[in-house]
Amino acid sequence: MWILRVLYVCLAAVCLLTGCKDHSRDYKIVGTLPSGQFDGEWIYLVPMENPRGRIDSVKIADASFSFAGSGEEVRVLRLRPVLRLKIQELLVVTEPGRITVKADSIGSVTGTPQNDALQEWKEMREGKLAAYRQLRRELKAAAGADSLALAQQLKDMRDEEREFSFRFLCRQGNNTLGQFMQKMLRPTLTDEQKKQLDESLK
Incomplete structure (x- = not known):
């Protein structure tokens, strides 16, 4: 028993x-x-x-x-x-x-905070890639003032993407997604953005 x-x-x-x-x-x-x-x-x-x-x-x-x-x-x-x-x-x-x-x-x-944020960044990136391809096609056929205007537009778009990525990294901080994306996106930032990012992560 x-x-x-x-x-x-x-x-x-x-x-x-x-x-x-x-x-x-x-x-x-x-x-x-x-x-x-x-x-x-x-x-x-x-x-x-x-x-x-x-x-x-x-x-x-x-x-x-x-x-x-x-x-x-x-x-x-x-x-x-x-x-x-x-x-x-x-x-x-x-x-x-x-x-x-x-x-x-x-x-x-989607469905959780980090995955929602990642999806937002992904959609931004895919939209920019499509726009970059279109601008490059137009640049090949452009000349003179048109070529300069398109080149400036391309530069502005790259600056916008860099700013988006910078703010994205600041928002994510040191969470799992933030640490992963820093390895990929940090090299694309300006020196001033890197400094500000480092300050925000302290």
Whole structure:
């Protein structure tokens, strides 16, 4: 009888510990794709900065997928290489909360503060890239005053993007996204912006 009592006590302790687990740091990624043509394919959640980190994967079904876990870091969602021409790789911050992913040729990640901020920066960057391409095409065919005006417009757009990135980094500070994006965007800033950014991060 005493063995059964010990077993009951152990089981009760396990249940109590399991029930007391803190889920406040958990994330859930819920994603959709544009059609069922990708059903049966695997989608991967890969660490961006830790090559030895755990790679999670799930099989796509009914044009949807989901991941759940804990631990905040920047990861990338991707399919196998040949499908990345159709479905854009997407950065995602695995911060606590429900993260919504629309995987497509131009995808999006929203639902939590850092992912909303990253999506805002991504949309700005994609818009600028399209505008840069258009201006460069026009510059090839321009001459004289028109060429000078277009060159100035190109410079102004680059200054606007630099200012956007600077304010973005200041807002994110030293959170997970901020630290990751500083490595990419800091070299594009002016010396004065770098100084101001350093002051804001103290």
